[in-house]
Amino acid sequence: xxxxxxxxxxxxxxxxxxxxxxxxxxSHDIISIAMDFExxxxxxxxxxxxxxxxxxxxxxxFLIDPLNISEQxxxxxxxxxxxxxxxxxxxxxxxxxxxxxxxxxxxxxxVRLSAKLVGxxxxxxxxxxxxxxxxxxxxxxxxxxxxxxxxxIKPNLIxxxxxDVEHLFTIREVLAKEILxxxxxxxxxxxxxxxxxxxxxxxxxxxxxNGFRYLSNEQKVYLKWFFDARDMLARKLNxxxxxxxxxxxxxxxxxxxxxxxxEFRSVVRHRDKRVEDDLVALLMVALEGATKELQR
Numbered sequence: 001x002x003x004x005x006x007x008x009x010x011x012x013x014x015x016x017x018x019x020x021x022x023x024x025x026x027s028h029d030i031i032s033i034a035m036d037f038e039x040x041x042x043x044x045x046x047x048x049x050x051x052x053x054x055x056x057x058x059x060x061x062f063l064i065d066p067l068n069i070s071e072q073x074x075x076x077x078x079x080x081x082x083x084x085x086x087x088x089x090x091x092x093x094x095x096x097x098x099x100x101x102x103x104x105x106x107x108x109x110x111v112r113l114s115a116k117l118v119g120x121x122x123x124x125x126x127x128x129x130x131x132x133x134x135x136x137x138x139x140x141x142x143x144x145x146x147x148x149x150x151x152x153i154k155p156n157l158i159x160x161x162x163x164d165v166e167h168l169f170t171i172r173e174v175l176a177k178e179i180l181x182x183x184x185x186x187x188x189x190x191x192x193x194x195x196x197x198x199x200x201x202x203x204x205x206x207x208x209x210n211g212f213r214y215l216s217n218e219q220k221v222y223l224k225w226f227f228d229a230r231d232m233l234a235r236k237l238n239x240x241x242x243x244x245x246x247x248x249x250x251x252x253x254x255x256x257x258x259x260x261x262x263e264f265r266s267v268v269r270h271r272d273k274r275v276e277d278d279l280v281a282l283l284m285v286a287l288e289g290a291t292k293e294l295q296r
Contacts, residue, residue, distance in 0.1 A: 007162040009061035015073035018064060022077055025057065032084040032109075033057045034168035037093040038148040038161055042240045050074075050096055051148035056165040063158065067151070071101045081106045086168045087195075088112050088124045094196040105196035111168060113191045114175040117184050128167050131174040205231070211251045221293055223254035225286035233279055244270070244279060257287070 012018050025033070038052040053064035066074055077083075078097060085105065087093065089112040097103040115127055128134055143160040153161075179188050206212065206220075206227035215223060227250055234241040241247075245268055258264045264283050270276035 007061050007159060007166075009063055009158070009162060011063050011065065013065040013068040015070050018069055018073050018077055021062065022080065022083070025083060030057050031082065032086060032169075034165040035085045035087055036161070036164045036168075037096065039093075039096050040147070040149050042242070043145060044147045044149065044240065046234045046238045046240060048096055048099065049149065050100055052153070052161055054161045054165050056162070056168070058169060061162050061165070063153070063161065065151075067149070071103075074101060075103050078103050079106045083107065084109055086111065086172055088127070088164075088168065088171075090196050091199075095198070095202075098198065099202070108196040109172065109192050110195040111171050111175060113195060114172070114179060114188055117188055117191070118175060118178045118182060124164065127171055131171045132167055134167075206250070209247050209251055215251075215254060218294060219254045222257055222287075222290045223250060225290040225293075226250050226253055226283060229282040229286040230279070233275070233282055236278075237275070244275065253283075258283075260284075 010021075012021060024030075034056040036054050037050060038054070040047075040049040040051050042048065050066045053066060055062040055064065064077075074097070078085075084107045086109045088110065090105065090108050090110045094105045094108070097105065111127070112124075115121075120127060120130060122130075143157055146154075146157055148157070179185055204224070204227075206223050209223070209227075212220065212223065230241055230245050230250065234244045237244070249267060253264075253267060258267055261280055261284060264280045264287075265276065268276060268279055268283065270279065
């Protein structure tokens with residue numbers, strides 16, 4: 001389990017509080033903060049949602065609650081080029097706010113990129129152990145799947161969230177010395193310049209399913225339509241898509257396409273009869289759509 005320790009922190013849950021804190025950093029020449037996000041990723045409700053932003057400015061800790069802050073205020077903060085954000089593996093966090101708000105993270109230093117330059121490929125827990133000689137904490141995995149939408153946030157989750165930004169500054173310093181010794185400063189600067197930049201177009205969800213690359217072109221068309229049918233119902237019910245239908249079933253149906261309602265029903269059995277009825281109806285529409293697309 002994680003060692004229990006209480007962080008003193010400031011809870012920021014309004015536009016005015018966030019703007020005030022940003023102004024404080026500017027006026028006190030605080031130009032770098034350690035930052036991390038917690039999000040909801042189709043585990044408890046439909047879709048991906050930013051749930052918490054945790055920050056350490058070298059002297060104080062902050063929890064920023066995006067559920068009570070406007071997009072405009074978040075944008076002023078996250079896109080502020082005067083405040084450097086030191087993060088670990090920022091790609092997924094950058095993608096989250098880009099998709100949800102259209103926000104582009106500015107001035108990011110990703111210590112994971114620096115760590116990879118000197119041969120480290122592991123996670124943040126291991127990097128803390130490597131750079132600070134602190135024994136790796138256990139019991140963190142369960143917190144990663146916690147419901148971060150719930151308010152008030154449980155004390156153990158607060159401790160977990162803030163612990164992720166606690167050592168980022170020190171890690172950066174340690175890695176900077178290693179990079180200097182290895183003569184890799186120029187390469188690190190190049191990598192950091194594009195740390196939060198989108199590396200390519202966002203792939204549709206169905207293309208990320210296991211086995212997609214091995215499907216025929218025809219099977220991929222069916223998978224696309226079946227995936228969208230499930231997604232449509234999940235969105236309507238505000239439920240994670242996996243609770244509507246397992247993704248493996250989608251791939252199986254694309255490989256062996258059900259011929260009609262009876263076959264769909266035998267494959268997609270759901271404990272809620274109304275959900276099953278709605279899903280079968282949508283899959284029938286998807287079947288028709290895929291068939292027409294393939295006939296063009």
